[in-house]
Amino acid sequence: MLFALSVHGSPASSQASMTALRFARAALAAGHGIHRVFFFHDGVETADCLAVPPSDAPGPLAGWVDLARTAGVELTVCVSAALRRGIVDADARARHGLDGTSLHPAFSSAGLGQLVEALAASDRHVSFAA
């Protein structure tokens, strides 16, 4: 079965992103596919590589990056949700004259069309809200 996942809750203040990560690992281990993981609302903060989680709760970012590199899972943040929360890639940095970037390179940013395309292309969609 092909899944589309969307992550809506903040990794810093909710369990949503970590639960989604564990679901993704379990789905792949059971032989299912993941079409795309789309990060929306506060879920885009998952991709913030400038966040420093406490050492006893390291957060989901490293796990997502590992999943992208080892299993080829596509990670996409909603560009408008990301920009208003300070999750910035090199393009946005140049366009808005900002000092730095914060989007982890394992993630791409795109519009909501990429969420809707994933909904249409997958057998099941699971969203992880706060």
Added chain:
Amino acid sequence: MTTARRLLLILRQPPYTSVNPREAIDVALVAAAFEFEVSVLFEGRGVWQLLAGQHGAALDQPTHGDALAELPRHEVTRFYVCADALAAAGLGAEALVLPVEPLSHAAQRALVASHEVVITD
């Protein structure tokens, strides 16, 4: 490729306290542009999004009710509300920015079951 073509957007959060309701409206618009049949269900404190006479400028925000009222012009025309939540908020159907159909809990379960894609805010 599976063609899932009926999408239900469930809105549970009040307006102005977070940006989620505004962002969720964009999901409805984009899904409709991608030719999904989009339905919207307001439940819990999300029913406050429907209150008529909102004035977002007082909070330096766009008026959320105006954005909702625009949805029917973009092919989003099916609106439902949890009847209990509407009653608990003390809102009558005449005080809302959109024509919505109040549903019992059983009818909400049937609504969810009748959509291939369900997404919450």
